[in-house]
Amino acid sequence: DGVKNFSGKWAMDSLIEGDRNVTVHSPENISEWALYNQQRLLEEALDRIRPGAADRPDLYVLGIAGWGEQEVFRREINFIETQFSHLFDTAERSIYLVNSRRNIDQRPLATITSIDHAIMRLSEVMDKEEDILFIYATSHGSEENGLALGHSGLTLEGLSPDKLSKILVSSGIKHKIVVISACHSGVFINPLKNDTTAILTSAAADNTSFGCGDDEKFTYFGRAYFEKSLENSSDFIDAFRQAKSLITTWEEEQSVKRSNPSIYTTRTIENKLRQWKLSLGPASKSASRTKDPVSAH
Template identity: 35%
Template sequence: MNWSANTFTAAASPLSVSSVHAVEGAHKLGVVSFGLFGDQGVFKSEATGAARVVAGRFETGAIEVQYNSKKGGSATTEGLTRSLQDVASRLDAENDVLFVILTSHGSPDGLAIKAGRLEQTLTPSRLAEMLAKTGVRHKVVIISACYSGVFIPRLATPDVLVITAADADHPSFGCEDKAKWTYFGDAFFNVALRRAESLMDAFAGARALVRKRELREHFEPSYPLMAGGANVHQLLVARP
């Protein structure tokens, strides 16, 4: 492992999971996890924590986590392009899975990127272009942000599974600076995925947990979504 101020990379089974045997029939996952909005620490925490949970549940290869801070960072559109290409280059393009996690503030235009003074917007069309250029057939894209459902029409296909914290018309919640997770990130990665046998089960569990929390706190529903991925589910074999 190689840690720096805003980057973690690992070339093979990361996060000290060597004691866990490979699952028979599992396809390798390459993971790219980005915390895009540097002014609040929750996105750094979520990007890092989500990658750790995925590595603990699936057979993983290359993992790259990047996040921004108030001083700057390389979790930008350019940085994401490089990371996707780098991780994809170490995968079998037909048989492995590129697993992408993005966490930030969102709007109907896309995802906010804030690295020091740099501000960008990652649009659905730009992300679709980045993913297509990786050359990897099967992908999972999980987006934890308000209005993140705007990405589904551009990304979701039978070969691309997309999970979003909200639909295209609603915010999601939990972006407090000192928090470790957003509401959706906590429900999906920190709780449901740790014990679920599949991403479908994890999503169903997380959606129920999020709705229960929103009702308790009198928030309007965020309506998390899952779309596409008919050809992806069978490739994702979780560790027991």
């Protein structure tokens, strides 16, 4: 969805009069809803996952919008859900976990438990030796704690690189593409890397990344990678290289310190991606060009 402005009357952090199409939940409502309804939402999402084709590798997707205080992360996940369903037919092979005050009653929250359960459910349905798991996580981040998970009304533990590594090892899923968009997201590379996993990050371990303003549709990395590069690239790795070039240009234009998007990849996972991509047939193409204002996340 696009970025929209809404006007209305507020009282005690609640919208009491305004656009009938928008609901912004209070922290108290979010806590109550999560307590009684979150397990049902998660189970429904997990139950919707279906096996892919038996005669070729398939792509499975886990999307994570980690920070519920800013809607840009939810918007990225919404875009990716539509894009991947169109390009790769992943509607029945994907789970999206989103922290947002706008869709608490529509998607499961992104928590350590829901991420663990989602990956384990995907591992049960997919062919762990032949299929590919694509993870995209977008949020704030830090060198100390990894990916921030936060929501108004709830206190959530962050997703550390070591924790994500342990979950992925336990899942037994062999081929993985892990894409992390957050400040200092390069800290995920060393704990996750192996011969059958590619890790793509929006920033080096010691750098910030940009574009997390609440009025944005994408972070810098999300726009460069998904909107500008993916549909015009040969695969996920090539899209990263295109996106890094775009981001470097944007950061030079804004005179900010480079985020230095980072990648770890191997010949094994790239060969697997080529095998998978060949099984898809021709991909659709699209392109548009815009520039974003700067804000770090």
